[in-house]
Amino acid sequence: MEDKITIIEGPPPVFEEINDGWALSLSDSPYVYNIVLTRLRTFNGPGLVERCRRAWDKGNAINLEYREMDGFENQVPIVAARALEADDGQMLLLWVRQEIEEAELETDFDDDFGDDIDDGFGFTDL
Helix, strand or coil, X not given: CCEEEECCCCCCCCCEECCCHHHHHHHCCCCCEEEEEEEEEECCHHHHHHHHHHHHHCCCCEEEEEECCCCCEEEEEEEEEEXXXXXXXXXXXXXXXXXXXXXXXXXXXXXXXXXXXXXXXXXXXX
16 A cells, blocks of 8 residues: 545645755655655545555555646655644644656757867967
């Protein structure tokens, strides 16, 4: 059985960049990831944090499952969790790992390679 916390209603979560030293250490791996924070309202924050702890104690991953704005389902691994009591109810803070999308490299292959190139010293390469 796959461990997950599912957002069943409402908009997709908002992921915030973080700069906390301890949270950045959660991405310590041979792969490059972003660790981001999302804040969710819940009815049972401590129970959801306990679900995360049980999965981690067994050496299993636990994911946050949600729907994107386009309706497609997405999952991200949860790496840390905390429950808070707020004025308007319970909040669940989840630190999740997102893959860094590869940057698109723009290469201009339309250069004329036959033109002289000035090297700044008065010499030209042909």
